[in-house]
Amino acid sequence: AQSVAQPEDQVNVAEGNPLTVKCTYSVSGNPYLFWYVQYPNRGLQFLLKYITGDNLVKGSYGFEAEFNKSQTSFHLKKPSALVSDSALYFCAVRGGNQGGKLIFGQGTELSVKP
């Protein structure tokens, strides 16, 4: 079965410190991996994706993610967190033979304190 796991319900970081939001996946075929962010009472905003190529992907707002095939992980990172980064983050995967269906993780609440 195809699945995405975000092992941390919440991540707390001090402003200016690096942040990591973890994601692991299980999918048949080559994975297409995505990170989205959701602010309260809003839809999902696209941050970045991995389709193929360089394992380090750079996205919006200074975020980046590293694809690790052997560990089936796609962790989201940012070198220096901002208070405005506080939001709900979702990892999603699409299997290579899954058409357009995205499978989402449960989400990780990121809280950045001043």
Next chain:
Amino acid sequence: DAGVTQSPTHLIKTRGQQVTLRCSPKSGHDTVSWYQQALGQGPQFIFQYYEEEERQRGNFPDRFSGHQFPNYSSELNVNALLLGDSALYLCASSSGGTASYGYTFGSGTRLTVV
């Protein structure tokens, strides 16, 4: 360039009633997918429409149905509403019938069933 537009933003329905939600995709997109996001959960795939046909369906009962119009806009219909149908319903658009390059999400319709 307009993004994905969903209407209404909020609505309250009584158990047993029927509801129709609407979505206009981002300009240039021809594929519409619907997701249900229950409180505290990640979005769950309902179905995807491409070329006015349902191309892929998630694990949702037949009470959930949809339609895509020639202008690529879409409707989600839910019959015989249950309390458990209360959720944020997200519409996402993409192009070419797949999500290879990710979806653009709307802000959602918050449905409350009482």
